[in-house]
Amino acid sequence: xxxxLRKLTRQIQYWLHRGQRERExxxxxxxxxxxxxxGSIARTSAHMEDARAVWIPPALESLVQDVRYGARQLxxxxxxxxxxxxxxxxxIGLNSAVFSVIEAVYWRPFPVKEGDRVVRIYRIDVNDxxxxxxxxDELRHYQESGSLEAVTGYSMxxxxxxxxxxxxxxxxxAFVAPNFFDMIGAEVVKGRMPDEEDTAIWITETAWKRRMQxxxxxxxxxxxxxxxxxxxxxxxxxxxxxxxxxxxxxxLPLRTAPRLRLAIAASHLRLLGRVPHGSTIDAAHTxxxxxxxxxxxxxxxxxxxxxxxxxxxxxxxxxxxxxAGPAVLIPVASILVLxxxxxxxxxxxLARAEARRAEMAVRLSLGASRFRLVRQLLTExxxxxxxxxxxxxxxxxxxxxxxxxxxxxxxxxxxxxPWVDVGVNQVVFxxxxxxxxxxxxxxxxxxxxxxxxxxxxGSLKTQSRGVAGAAPGARLRSALIAxxxxxxxxxxxLTASLHGSMSVIDDFLNxxxxxxxxxxxxFMPGVTPEASAQAIDRVRGQLRELPSVQATAITVFPFLRxxxxxxxxxxxxxxxxxxRMPAPGMDGYLSDGGLDVFGMRLTYGREFxxxxxxxxxxxxxINEPMARDWWPNESPVGRRIRIxxxxxxxxxxxxxxxxxxxxxxEGGAGSHSMLYPLGNSRMPGTIQLKVxxxxxxxxxxxxxxxxxxxxxxxxxxxxxxxxxxxxxxAPRLASAGSLSIAIASLWMAAVGLYGVxxxxxxxxxxxxxxxxxxxxxxxxxxxxxxxQGAILVTTGLIxxxxxxxxxxxxxxxxxxxxxxxSAVTYLAVLGFLGAVAFLAILAPSIRATRVAPxxxxxxxx
Amino acid sequence: xxxxxxxxxGTLDLLILKSLSRIQPMHGxxxxxxxxxxxxxxxxxxxGSLYPALQRLLLEGWVDSEWGKSENNRRARFYSxxxxxxxxxxxxxxxxxxxxEAMLRVLRPA
Numbered sequence: 001x002x003x004x005l006r007k008l009t010r011q012i013q014y015w016l017h018r019g020q021r022e023r024e025x026x027x028x029x030x031x032x033x034x035x036x037x038x039g040s041i042a043r044t045s046a047h048m049e050d051a052r053a054v055w056i057p058p059a060l061e062s063l064v065q066d067v068r069y070g071a072r073q074l075x076x077x078x079x080x081x082x083x084x085x086x087x088x089x090x091x092i093g094l095n096s097a098v099f100s101v102i103e104a105v106y107w108r109p110f111p112v113k114e115g116d117r118v119v120r121i122y123r124i125d126v127n128d129x130x131x132x133x134x135x136x137d138e139l140r141h142y143q144e145s146g147s148l149e150a151v152t153g154y155s156m157x158x159x160x161x162x163x164x165x166x167x168x169x170x171x172x173x174a175f176v177a178p179n180f181f182d183m184i185g186a187e188v189v190k191g192r193m194p195d196e197e198d199t200a201i202w203i204t205e206t207a208w209k210r211r212m213q214x215x216x217x218x219x220x221x222x223x224x225x226x227x228x229x230x231x232x233x234x235x236x237x238x239x240x241x242x243x244x245x246x247x248x249x250x251x252l253p254l255r256t257a258p259r260l261r262l263a264i265a266a267s268h269l270r271l272l273g274r275v276p277h278g279s280t281i282d283a284a285h286t287x288x289x290x291x292x293x294x295x296x297x298x299x300x301x302x303x304x305x306x307x308x309x310x311x312x313x314x315x316x317x318x319x320x321x322x323x324a325g326p327a328v329l330i331p332v333a334s335i336l337v338l339x340x341x342x343x344x345x346x347x348x349x350l351a352r353a354e355a356r357r358a359e360m361a362v363r364l365s366l367g368a369s370r371f372r373l374v375r376q377l378l379t380e381x382x383x384x385x386x387x388x389x390x391x392x393x394x395x396x397x398x399x400x401x402x403x404x405x406x407x408x409x410x411x412x413x414x415x416x417x418p419w420v421d422v423g424v425n426q427v428v429f430x431x432x433x434x435x436x437x438x439x440x441x442x443x444x445x446x447x448x449x450x451x452x453x454x455x456x457x458g459s460l461k462t463q464s465r466g467v468a469g470a471a472p473g474a475r476l477r478s479a480l481i482a483x484x485x486x487x488x489x490x491x492x493x494l495t496a497s498l499h500g501s502m503s504v505i506d507d508f509l510n511x512x513x514x515x516x517x518x519x520x521x522x523f524m525p526g527v528t529p530e531a532s533a534q535a536i537d538r539v540r541g542q543l544r545e546l547p548s549v550q551a552t553a554i555t556v557f558p559f560l561r562x563x564x565x566x567x568x569x570x571x572x573x574x575x576x577x578x579x580r581m582p583a584p585g586m587d588g589y590l591s592d593g594g595l596d597v598f599g600m601r602l603t604y605g606r607e608f609x610x611x612x613x614x615x616x617x618x619x620x621x622i623n624e625p626m627a628r629d630w631w632p633n634e635s636p637v638g639r640r641i642r643i644x645x646x647x648x649x650x651x652x653x654x655x656x657x658x659x660x661x662x663x664x665x666e667g668g669a670g671s672h673s674m675l676y677p678l679g680n681s682r683m684p685g686t687i688q689l690k691v692x693x694x695x696x697x698x699x700x701x702x703x704x705x706x707x708x709x710x711x712x713x714x715x716x717x718x719x720x721x722x723x724x725x726x727x728x729x730a731p732r733l734a735s736a737g738s739l740s741i742a743i744a745s746l747w748m749a750a751v752g753l754y755g756v757x758x759x760x761x762x763x764x765x766x767x768x769x770x771x772x773x774x775x776x777x778x779x780x781x782x783x784x785x786x787x788q789g790a791i792l793v794t795t796g797l798i799x800x801x802x803x804x805x806x807x808x809x810x811x812x813x814x815x816x817x818x819x820x821x822s823a824v825t826y827l828a829v830l831g832f833l834g835a836v837a838f839l840a841i842l843a844p845s846i847r848a849t850r851v852a853p854x855x856x857x858x859x860x861x
Numbered sequence: 862x863x864x865x866x867x868x869x870x871g872t873l874d875l876l877i878l879k880s881l882s883r884i885q886p887m888h889g890x891x892x893x894x895x896x897x898x899x900x901x902x903x904x905x906x907x908x909g910s911l912y913p914a915l916q917r918l919l920l921e922g923w924v925d926s927e928w929g930k931s932e933n934n935r936r937a938r939f940y941s942x943x944x945x946x947x948x949x950x951x952x953x954x955x956x957x958x959x960x961x962e963a964m965l966r967v968l969r970p971a
Contacts (some may be wrong), residue, residue: 010920024928025912028889028938032908035890047909054916 014055025051062372063379070380074387080352081384083751084345088388088436090744091341093395095432098334098737100400100425114274118184119281121151121271121288135267136254139177141295142271147287149276152176152183153269154244158716159260160707161250162224163211169703170716171207171249173225174241175257183272184241191219191234198253200233201225207249208235225250226260227711244270330734333741336491338432340745342439343484344752349443350480351755374445381444385437392433396424399740406733485793485833486800488749490807492829495742516550517597517720518698520687520706522713532684535713537614540687542709548698553594554613554678554685573630574640574652588673589681590621595659597690603627605637605657608677612656616679619656626672627658688720695719749833753793754840768848769855778849782842789841797830797837873906873914875957878942878950881924886939888931889915915940923949 014021029044052061074081121142123134134142139153154176161171180186181193189205201223203212212218221232230252241248252260275284360373400423520543522536536554544552591613595602603624612619620641627636640652659675678685691698699717706715768781804826880895881887887895889911896904918924923946931937942950 006922007920010922014920024938025916027936029908029912031935031937032890032893032911036893047912050909050913051916054913054920 011055018052018056021055022048022052063375066376066379067383069376070383073380074383077352080348080755083755084348084384085388085391087341087344087748087751088385089391089395090748091338092388092392092429092432092436093399094334094741094744095338096392096396096424096429097399097403098331099428099432100396100423101403102331103425103428114185117149117275117277119148119273119275119284121273133267134269134271136269137299138267138295139269139271142273142288142291145291145294147291148273148284150179150183150274151271152180152273153254153271154180155254155257155268155270156245156248159225159250160227160715161211162227164221164223165212165215169211171211171225172245172247173250173252174244174248175252175254177254177269181236183274186241187237187239189235189237191232193234194253198233199230199256199259201230201256202234202236202251203232204236204238204241204248204251206238206247211249223250225252228259230256330737330741333491333495333738333745336487337741337744337748338435340484340487340491340748340752342436343480343487344748344755345436345439346443347480347484347752348755349440353443374449377444378441381437381440384444385433385440388436389429389433393424393429396429400424403733403737406736483796484749484752485796486803488745488833489797489800489826489829490804491745492742492804495738495745514720516690516692516695518689518691518695518702519718519720519723520689520702521716522684522687522706529682529684535710536685536687539706539710539713539715542705543687543689543702546698546701546705548691548693548701549689550692551593551596551690553597553688554591555594555688556589556678556681556683556685570644572642572644572649574642576630588675589678589683589685590675591678591685594675594688597688601660603658603660604635605655607657612679613677614679616677616681618651618653619677620653621657621659621675622655623659623673626674629672746832750836750840753833753837754843765848765851769851772849778846781849782845785845785848786838786841789837789845793834793837793841797833801826801830872957873910874918875950875953876904877911877914877918878923878946878953881940881942882947882950886927886929886941888937888939890931890937892940918946921949922946 026044026048029047033044121134133155134153136153139151142148142151154174157173157175158170159173161169161173163169178194186193189208191202194200194202203218203223208214208218212221215221218232218235223230223232236251238248241251273284273288275281363373364370520539522532522539540552540554543549590608592608592610594600595607604627605621607621608617608619611617622636630636631639636655636658639655641655642652643650653676689698689702699719702717703715706713706717764785768785771781772778876896877892880892880899884891884895889908892915893906893908893911896906915924915926918940919926923943924940925943926938926940928936929939
């Protein structure tokens with residue numbers, strides 16, 4: 001080992017001083033020959049080679065030559081290199097960036113100790129929905145059963161925290177069982193870990209930074225939690241808490257919960273388990289089932305309510321629900337970009353393969369071995385892909401940097417981001433790079449294989465070439481163009497529709513006057529929906545008296561959460577016998593005063609009265625597109641509709657009014673939506689206030705007013721704008737992402753088209769020369785070239801369009817995305833690509849006609 | 862002039878090492894001369910074999926080289942054995958002796 005190292009060092013030293021060493025050797029050998037009195041200098045070089053081969057393996061030396069030659073080739077064919085590199089770098093960069101984020105948000109196991117063995121324990125109810133949480137007795141039951149290596153529990157509540165500096169704010173608080181920290185492997189940033197008898201509290205790192213401005217004296221500070229004083233004993237990294245909720249700010253031992261006088265339900269714990277080493281989740285499932293059955297038999301009275309238990313493992317927590325569309329579509333699109341990049345590369349390499357035939361033939365006839373040629377081309381491919389890799393990595397980093405800069409700067413009190421600071425994932429990056437390298441190698445080798453197959457003398461002579469269509473490989477290239485066009489049209493149409501659906505959200509949000517609106521949400525853990533509704537009503541009444549508050553309403557708007565998800569319900573309209581339509585997916589609940597708060601107008605009718613709102617009367621507000629479609633040119637007020645769910649008819653509801661806004665849901669422009677009186681909602685509402693004057697002042701006034709008069713209530717007060725900003729960042733990011741994808745794909749499509757058509761045109765230089773020599777004018781030749789090229793491109797575009805339409809249908813049905821709303825998108829995309837293709841054919845055609853016929857006839861490029 | 866050196870591979874290395882163990886330092890021409898005169902011209906080593914072999918020994922670290930003045934006052938590179946080279950010589954010679962003995966037993970049976 002040591003010996004080999006010494007030898008290597010000597011080799012490297014030789015390499016570093018090889019010029020001097022070789023001069024010395026030559027001198028020595030010439031001196032030797034002189035002393036011997038012999039002549040023959042010619043053989044010295046051969047001997048020198050032998051001597052040098054001792055130090056540097058010939059294979060290595062020729063590899064260096066290959067690299068040099070390859071680099072020279074790449075520099076010489078600058079256009080080819082730039083085109084390949086830009087496409088590959090974009091493809092690699094985009095895919096690396098997109099999948100790094102996706103991996104971080106969706107695929108990564110819990111960032112906790114041995115997260116791949118941590119499972120969530122769920123109760124599944126009769127409808128296969130997640131059942132109620134667990135009680136502390138149940139937690140003990142599972143812990144003692146020994147079916148898993150460890151079981152722990154936590155519960156999330158919202159408390160009112162009065163931070164040492166700054167305001168009292170609602171804070172997401174975790175109550176954790178004693179073994180929780182150990183189970184998740186919590187990292188303590190500052191302070192100490194909790195012990196068994198603890199009554200202190202811990203805060204998370206983000207809370208420390210956000211609420212205490214990273215105060216170094218945090219340990220030992222006092223914090224009022226629901227007016228109860230606590231001492232901060234430590235700061236804990238947020239990463240470990242993402243298993244519960246990464247927005248957690250405060251952590252308390254479960255046993256301190258009673259001190260907070262929270263009305264916590266008996267079953268409030270969520271359970272986490274650790275599957276034993278070497279065991280599978282299925283095995284854990286089975287053993288847990290047994291334990292669950294025992295508990296079920298002993299303790300559960302109402303056996304109809306839930307089936308005992310099911311285990312689901314390693315679930316990635318993220319925002320799947322909210323970003324389902326973009327989260328699937330963007331990766332699909334970026335894969336398409338990669339496909340286009342690889343198709344481009346293939347095309348260009350194939351085109352170059354033909355151009356290099358002569359070169360290969362010359363080298364072969366000069367005695368290069370087939371192996372040497374293959375290795376030469378492989379080296380070039382490696383050079384190309386490694387450069388593309390470096391550029392791609394830089395591009396991916398840049399894209400992630402930009403994406404991170406687009407994250408919202410202000411968060412609502414209790415919100416968290418699904419990801420921050422995602423770096424380029426190495427595995428993802430290497431995979432993408434490997435894919436490109438494989439393409440490069442596969443098609444980069446074609447010149448070598450082709451050249452070594454062809455007869456050397458034939459290739460050395462100028463090849464006779466017919467029209468483009470007859471040239472070997474032309475059909476493959478046409479197919480590639482068609483594929484590329486198809487991918488590109490699909491991509492652009494998808495991007496346009498994604499972008500469209502994003503702008504619908506923006507339109508919708510802009511339809512409101514969000515600026516003066518402040519939202520108040522109230523948390524009353526463990527309280528019945530009725531009691532909580534009453535409390536919300538009471539607080540609304542109190543806030544109405546504030547001088548800065550101009551209007552108040554209560555809403556339940558699911559619209560800020562979901563993206564056009566179908567409800568499966570059906571709509572029946574009185575008088576339209578037998579006609580049942582899919583009901584608008586979006587419906588919201590609104591109290592009296594809602595229109596005033598949001599600045600919405602009515603075209604017909606009236607809004608809900610306070611009594612209707614409270615009682616959940618059978619009335620409904622519809623939007624203008626719906627009114628227009630069903631009752632054109634007349635007022636629908638007084639007409640009745642009803643909703644069918646699972647084959648059962650709901651009560652008839654009378655239309656009370658028509659809202660003038662285009663949309664009150666995210667269904668897209670012209671889609672139908674309805675609003676019901678608040679009393680019909682089973683979810684607690686959000687108080688919406690329209691305020692005058694300074695918003696920040698109003699927010700603190702509202703917080704104080706609520707706290708002064710309601711000891712039991714924890715409010716979260718945010719401006720609607722902050723909330724909207726927060727809900728908009730993901731769409732905005734998706735929108736920016738899709739835009740960059742679109743630009744990338746356009747660039748690549750243009751480049752690919754240009755490269756191939758230009759190449760095809762250049763192959764015909766000789767033919768054009770003959771035609772021109774025989775008297776054809778430049779315009780005739782150009783027209784002929786353009787006509788032939790246009791056939792190729794048009795075929796590609798038409799095929800592409802059909803593929804795009806089909807792909808869009810599939811995606812629209814699986815993702816419930818909006819279909820592209822007009823043929824305009826298609827026409828614009830086709831027009832643009834057509835124009836690019838036209839230019840790509842025209843430019844080289846014109847160039848070809850400028851070549852003097854004699855040169856063209858000699859031409860053998 | 863004797864026969865061209867056509868021995869088992871690695872033998873030249875052994876011969877060079879042995880020569881250097883007798884007289885050192887020696888330059889390349891000196892080594893060739895030494896081999897030629899010692900064997901009465903049977904081993905006439907030309908520079909095409911000698912220098913690659915010397916380079917090989919340098920690479921292995923068995924010989925060391927230094928530039929100096931030759932007997933007729935010209936620049937020449939002088940080679941000398943290193944400690945590792947001496948060890949290697951001993952090992953190679955022992956191996957060669959065994960080989961030679963074995964060959965002799967076959968070629969000249971008693």
